[in-house]
Amino acid sequence: MQPALKRENDLTLNRRSFLQVTTAAAGGLLVSLYLPRITSAQQPPAPKVYPPDAFIHIATDGKINITVNRLEFGQGVQTSLPMVLADELDADWSQVTAELAPAADVYKDPLFGMQMVGGSGSIAHSFQQYRELGAKTRAMLVAAAADRWQVAAKECRTENSVVYGPNNRSARYAELANDAARKSVPDKVALKSASEFRLIGKPVKRLDSPAKCDGSQKFGLDLDLPGMKIAVVAHPPVFGAKVKTVDDRDARALAGVRDVFEIPLEKGTGVAVVADRFWTAKRARDLLKIDWDLTGVERPDTAELRAKYKQLATTTGNVAATRGDEKALDSIPQTNRIVAEYEFPYLAHAPMEPLNATVNFQGDKAEAWVPSQFQTMDQMIIAQALGLKPDQVTFHTEFAGGGFGRRATTDSHVPKEAALIAKRFRDTPIKLIWTREDDVRGGYYRPMHAHRIEIGIGPDGLPSAWRHVIVGQSLLAGTPFAMMIKNGVDETAVEGTADTSYNIPNFHVSVHHPTVNVPVLWWRSVGHTHNAFVMETLIDELATRARIDPIAYRRKLLKTDAKKLHSVLDLLDQKSAWRKNLAAGRAVGISCHESFETAVACAVEVSIENKRPKIHRATVALNCGLAVNPLSVESQFQGGLGFGVLQLMAQGAITLKDGRVEQRNFDGYTPAYIIDAPMMVDVHIVPSTEPPTGCGEPPVPVISPAVVNALSMLTGKRYRTLPLVNV
Amino acid sequence: MATFHLNINGSEKTVDVDPSTPLLWVLREELKLTGTKYGCGISACGACTVHVAGIATRSCVVPVELIGDRPIVTIEAIGKDPVGRAVQNAWIEKDVVQCGYCQSGQIMSAVALLKDTKKPTDKNIEESMGGNLCRCATYVRIREAIKRASQQLG
Numbered sequence: 088m089q090p091a092l093k094r095e096n097d098l099t100l101n102r103r104s105f106l107q108v109t110t111a112a113a114g115g116l117l118v119s120l121y122l123p124r125i126t127s128a129q130q131p132p133a134p135k136v137y138p139p140d141a142f143i144h145i146a147t148d149g150k151i152n153i154t155v156n157r158l159e160f161g162q163g164v165q166t167s168l169p170m171v172l173a174d175e176l177d178a179d180w181s182q183v184t185a186e187l188a189p190a191a192d193v194y195k196d197p198l199f200g201m202q203m204v205g206g207s208g209s210i211a212h213s214f215q216q217y218r219e220l221g222a223k224t225r226a227m228l229v230a231a232a233a234d235r236w237q238v239a240a241k242e243c244r245t246e247n248s249v250v251y252g253p254n255n256r257s258a259r260y261a262e263l264a265n266d267a268a269r270k271s272v273p274d275k276v277a278l279k280s281a282s283e284f285r286l287i288g289k290p291v292k293r294l295d296s297p298a299k300c301d302g303s304q305k306f307g308l309d310l311d312l313p314g315m316k317i318a319v320v321a322h323p324p325v326f327g328a329k330v331k332t333v334d335d336r337d338a339r340a341l342a343g344v345r346d347v348f349e350i351p352l353e354k355g356t357g358v359a360v361v362a363d364r365f366w367t368a369k370r371a372r373d374l375l376k377i378d379w380d381l382t383g384v385e386r387p388d389t390a391e392l393r394a395k396y397k398q399l400a401t402t403t404g405n406v407a408a409t410r411g412d413e414k415a416l417d418s419i420p421q422t423n424r425i426v427a428e429y430e431f432p433y434l435a436h437a438p439m440e441p442l443n444a445t446v447n448f449q450g451d452k453a454e455a456w457v458p459s460q461f462q463t464m465d466q467m468i469i470a471q472a473l474g475l476k477p478d479q480v481t482f483h484t485e486f487a488g489g490g491f492g493r494r495a496t497t498d499s500h501v502p503k504e505a506a507l508i509a510k511r512f513r514d515t516p517i518k519l520i521w522t523r524e525d526d527v528r529g530g531y532y533r534p535m536h537a538h539r540i541e542i543g544i545g546p547d548g549l550p551s552a553w554r555h556v557i558v559g560q561s562l563l564a565g566t567p568f569a570m571m572i573k574n575g576v577d578e579t580a581v582e583g584t585a586d587t588s589y590n591i592p593n594f595h596v597s598v599h600h601p602t603v604n605v606p607v608l609w610w611r612s613v614g615h616t617h618n619a620f621v622m623e624t625l626i627d628e629l630a631t632r633a634r635i636d637p638i639a640y641r642r643k644l645l646k647t648d649a650k651k652l653h654s655v656l657d658l659l660d661q662k663s664a665w666r667k668n669l670a671a672g673r674a675v676g677i678s679c680h681e682s683f684e685t686a687v688a689c690a691v692e693v694s695i696e697n698k699r700p701k702i703h704r705a706t707v708a709l710n711c712g713l714a715v716n717p718l719s720v721e722s723q724f725q726g727g728l729g730f731g732v733l734q735l736m737a738q739g740a741i742t743l744k745d746g747r748v749e750q751r752n753f754d755g756y757t758p759a760y761i762i763d764a765p766m767m768v769d770v771h772i773v774p775s776t777e778p779p780t781g782c783g784e785p786p787v788p789v790i791s792p793a794v795v796n797a798l799s800m801l802t803g804k805r806y807r808t809l810p811l812v813n814v
Numbered sequence: 815m816a817t818f819h820l821n822i823n824g825s826e827k828t829v830d831v832d833p834s835t836p837l838l839w840v841l842r843e844e845l846k847l848t849g850t851k852y853g854c855g856i857s858a859c860g861a862c863t864v865h866v867a868g869i870a871t872r873s874c875v876v877p878v879e880l881i882g883d884r885p886i887v888t889i890e891a892i893g894k895d896p897v898g899r900a901v902q903n904a905w906i907e908k909d910v911v912q913c914g915y916c917q918s919g920q921i922m923s924a925v926a927l928l929k930d931t932k933k934p935t936d937k938n939i940e941e942s943m944g945g946n947l948c949r950c951a952t953y954v955r956i957r958e959a960i961k962r963a964s965q966q967l968g
Contacts, residue, residue: 160913161912161913161914161950162912163912292906292909293909293911295911295914296905296906296909296910296911296914297906298914299911299914299917300902300905300906300910300911300914300917300921301849301889301890301892301893301902302847302848302849302850302888302889302890302918303849303890304914305848306851306915308848308851308852309842309848311846311848342815342832364831364835364839364843365839365842365843365852366831366832366834366835366836366839366843367832370832370834437949438913438915438949439851439853439859439861439913439915439916439947439948439949439950440851440853440913440915441852441853486913486914487913488851488913488914488915488916489912489913489915489949489950490913491949522855523853523854523855523856524855718909722909722912722952722955723912725951725952725954725955726912726948726950726951726952726954727951728951729948729950729951729952729953729954730949730950730951732951752854752855752856752858753853753854753856753858753859753947754856754858758947758949759951760944760945760946760947761939761940761943761944761946761948761953761956761957762940762944764951764953764954765953765954766936766954766957767954768954
């Protein structure tokens with residue numbers, strides 16, 4: 088997802104005027120208080136300089152707590168951003184702790200202008216920001232020491248949370264913190280050169296690891312507040328259906344049930360059940376007898392949608408990319424053409440921690456606890472639901488058990504449900520839990536897609552003409568980001584194809600965005616999930632047909648200025664262990680793809696066991712600019728490949744029949760288990776000092792085409808319909 | 815409602831709940847042991863894995879009334895066990911976790927495996943860990959960490 092919203096990363100204006108650097112009651116400085124919310128009447132200019140006090144708290148015992156401006160949900164940002172700041176601060180890493188920021192303007196993504204995680208921007212967008220915060224705070228500590236010793240700041244140096252001055256003088260940061268708080272925040276500071284980094288670029292273990300290994304890490308679902316009640320909602324069986332009648336007598340008869348009532352939903356209506364405990368709430372929901380009104384409600388059906396999409400793909404849609412001669416294809420003989428039709432199903436994100444939100448409505452204010460990728464949006468929508476202003480909602484960001492885009496909804500429908508329920512229970516925290524069934528059946532899926540491609544092959548074996556039609560719902564239509572749809576093209580549906588780095592002279596891509604009564608949402612790597620699969624399996628097919636090595640073929644076809652892609656293909660080629668000692672019955676499939684400004688190439692060693700692909704080993708080469716934490720980058724790539732395998736699972740699909748989702752839980756919608764994921768993943772990073780780019784999403788697109796390319800070598804068949812039911 | 819006396823992490827706990835309540839929700843809501851996670855409720859993901867009389871068990875589908883006097887060990891206490899401690903240490907050493915939500919269950923399954931099979935093969939690992947879903951797909955490092963713990967335990 089790449090909403091290029093207003094940019095707020097202009098760091099030239101000092102906003103010292105409304106920056107409060109206060110001393111903590113408990114002592115220590117750069118107190119972790121956040122900027123006071125300014126009422127709209129006296130709205131000052133947008134934030135330009137980030138106030139260190141909102142991000143860093145140096146306590147008198149030497150502990151340095153760093154506030155992370157976005158959700159931690161596996162991507163490792165709760166370690167990596169503190170690393171960046173601590174490096175420039177010259178902090179003692181062993182004393183650094185980190186916490187997730189609540190919703191506040193100062194924590195908005197510097198590029199997107201809203202507080203969020205998306206578009207693989209956690210490091211890419213906040214790297215510079217956190218470096219400057221660290222360097223500025225360091226400068227303030229040095230200034231305090233220099234004052235104390237009556238020396239020039241440039242005579243001082245810093246190391247491991249200590250300022251050293253002339254004549255063997257030294258002072259710990261903790262001792263200087265109070266004085267430093269009174270120094271002005273410098274406008275500009277010199278940042279370290281790469282050779283001076285002590286943490287950046289080094290493998291650093293996660294700060295949250297111990298708590299996640301002994302059960303003490305609290306996630307949103309683990310929240311336990313005094314007087315808290317649990318809510319579940321009976322959602323309509325078809326999106327948009329409404330409650331006609333509800334018989335709740337049996338439900339209400341259960342001990343511990345507090346209330347049962349109808350609530351409006353984003354689409355249709357539902358019935359909320361509030362109880363003292365989850366098990367009671369769930370049992371009560373099971374006992375509800377609801378008659379649903381389906382009048383006028385579209386009932387989508389996968390079989391019908393497949394037929395419709397297939398037909399639509401034979402017609403030209405809104406043009407997403409065009410160059411050369413669109414008619415060039417027609418002059419190429421049929422024997423030198425490939426016509427390929429692809430199908431992709433709806434996919435649920437299904438993060439391990441079921442969706443949840445906790446809201447306590449207190450009349451003129453509220454408090455919310457949400458594992459949220461979109462704090463700004465969620466806070467605003469909770470406020471609207473409660474008749475409050477956003478700044479009347481104190482919003483805590485809770486650790487999330489995965490998300491993959493699912494906790495970044497533009498309608499904030501889960502927090503909104505929690506707010507609407509909480510409105511009935513003043514001064515009572517309401518924890519809304521979506522059961523796994525709610526999640527699997529609840530929509531907001533990666534959209535279903537069809538692709539139809541006609542390729543004309545030139546005498547050199549390279550594609551000379553390419554006509555490509557994509558069919559799929561728009562993610563952005565009907566959302567606040569709809570203005571990003573240009574000429575009827577939602578870029579998130581064509582990314583990875585329309586902007587391909589392959590040099591195809593006559594190239595035409597168009598897209599249809601049908602409207603379907605199924606809510607859709609960005610799913611880790613978004614449009615690249617299906618576009619990379621199509622492009623990389625077709626390129627492989629062309630290479631095979633031309634009898635050219637798949638890496639050599641890609642190099643030949645890539646534009647010369649696709650530097651990152653060339654660099655990863657070169658590195659993959661060098662790390663050639665994957666080419667050697669290939670056991671009988673195994674094949675190596677290749678793919679490469681660039682997304683979120685990170686290029687990835689992979690070689691995957693596959694055999695067929697029990698009619699399923701067995702992925703013995705994956706070798707990955709990637710170029711993400713400067714790898715801030717190589718250990719974390721490796722982790723994202725090892726895991727991202729495994730995540731992408733869901734696309735190949737026999738039960739990796741959400742289907743609908745007569746408007747109803749046919750799967751209900753992990754028994755019918757099955758992501759990759761240990762046996763399905765790659766057994767080994769070797770990760771090789773192209774050395775770089777370029778600005779860091781995304782690592783959360785770029786691993787996902789490459790795995791499924793690489794595996795399928797290997798399968799094609801083993802069976803001679805082409806696989807164009809997902810899920811992969813028959814190998 | 816009924817009263818149950820449970821042996822949890824070495825001490826006796828008394829709870830007053832509906833007999834059909836799964837052990838998972840007794841642990842999480844009555845005893846505030848939230849390290850054991852809810853992921854699916856149908857024993858398909860393993861996030862709720864605890865040890866019941868030493869056996870890795872999906873607590874989301876075991877009604878509390880069936881527990882009886884069998885001792886229960888959860889993630890909160892597994893570190894007191896030498897194998898448990900070794901597994902936790904290996905997990906940290908290999909930097910296994912990402913979102914971390916499934917890892918309590920992964921660790922409980924891994925401990926049960928290593929108590930049973932000191933030197934597990936990849937196939938043993940796939941069998942014993944086969945029902946523990948990780949959506950972050952930390953599986954490569956889970957394999958490495960199990961082997962590391964096995965090595966440490968000698």
